[in-house]
Amino acid sequence: MIEHDRLAAALALAHDAHRIQKRKGTDIPYIAHPMAVASLVLEFGGSEDQAIAALLHDTIEDGGEAYADRIGEAFGRDVLAMVRDCTDGSFENKAAVRTPHAKYVEWKARKQAYMQHLRAMPAESPSLLVSACDKLHNARAILADLRLLGDALFDRFTGRRDGTLWYYEELAGIFADKGAVPARSLARAVTTMHAETLRA
Numbered sequence: 695m696i697e698h699d700r701l702a703a704a705l706a707l708a709h710d711a712h713r714i715q716k717r718k719g720t721d722i723p724y725i726a727h728p729m730a731v732a733s734l735v736l737e738f739g740g741s742e743d744q745a746i747a748a749l750l751h752d753t754i755e756d757g758g759e760a761y762a763d764r765i766g767e768a769f770g771r772d773v774l775a776m777v778r779d780c781t782d783g784s785f786e787n788k789a790a791v792r793t794p795h796a797k798y799v800e801w802k803a804r805k806q807a808y809m810q811h812l813r814a815m816p817a818e819s820p821s822l823l824v825s826a827c828d829k830l831h832n833a834r835a836i837l838a839d840l841r842l843l844g845d846a847l848f849d850r851f852t853g854r855r856d857g858t859l860w861y862y863e864e865l866a867g868i869f870a871d872k873g874a875v876p877a878r879s880l881a882r883a884v885t886t887m888h889a890e891t892l893r894a
Contacts, residue, residue: 700742703768704749705729711750711757717835719850727831728752734827738875740820743769747776747824755781772820779821780828782808801852805861809868817872826874829865833883836862840890859888 708728715724732748740748746769753761754777766774783804815822836858839847848855866884869877 700746700769701732701749704746707761707764707768708749708753711753711761715756719839719847724752724756727835730831731824731827734831734876735824738823738827740823740827743773744776744820744824747773747780747821748827750777751780751824751828753777755783776821776824779811779815779819780825797852798857802857805853805857809861809864812865812868812872815872822869822872822874823876826869826876826880829862829869830876830880830883833862833880833887837883837887837890840887845891855891859884859891862887 705725709725712724712728716722717724717727728749728751731751732745735745735748750761750765750769750773753765762774762778765777783800812822812825836847845855848858851858853861862880862884866877866881869880
């Protein structure tokens, strides 16, 4: 049973964390992303707690550690654990990185650590569905913009073209190995992304 009050409260908290953010290189309000991820979670058969974690999956990363206590108090430790599992670095650590080279080094190390974290998760972890839906929505957004902008799109990303393609290819493999329900959809998006870069 979906409790709309809990989902509404999670959406309000996500909006609080992301209220001034936009999606990379666009005018799209950032809140569109967690809303889309939550929708994918529900479409792939996820639970209410997984949908709530999807709405909140970037709050700590983008809004800071203060959101952890708020999530735990409002939605419980299971939701907080899923949000933690989907958190790729922290707002505070990212803000401390200054130069482009340092940003790339930090980005690569962070992505490798996050992939190692995913590989260590049990296949039955509820966090895997949330993370896979997050990456699927991002991959589809990248693909749509790639078709419009070509390789210039990758100027938005710290990993640039090669790093971004490497990361999503690795993720697709991890989610396939874990048997995550969205794995095939992610693999298709990544394969198409590669094909589009060859045309660009």
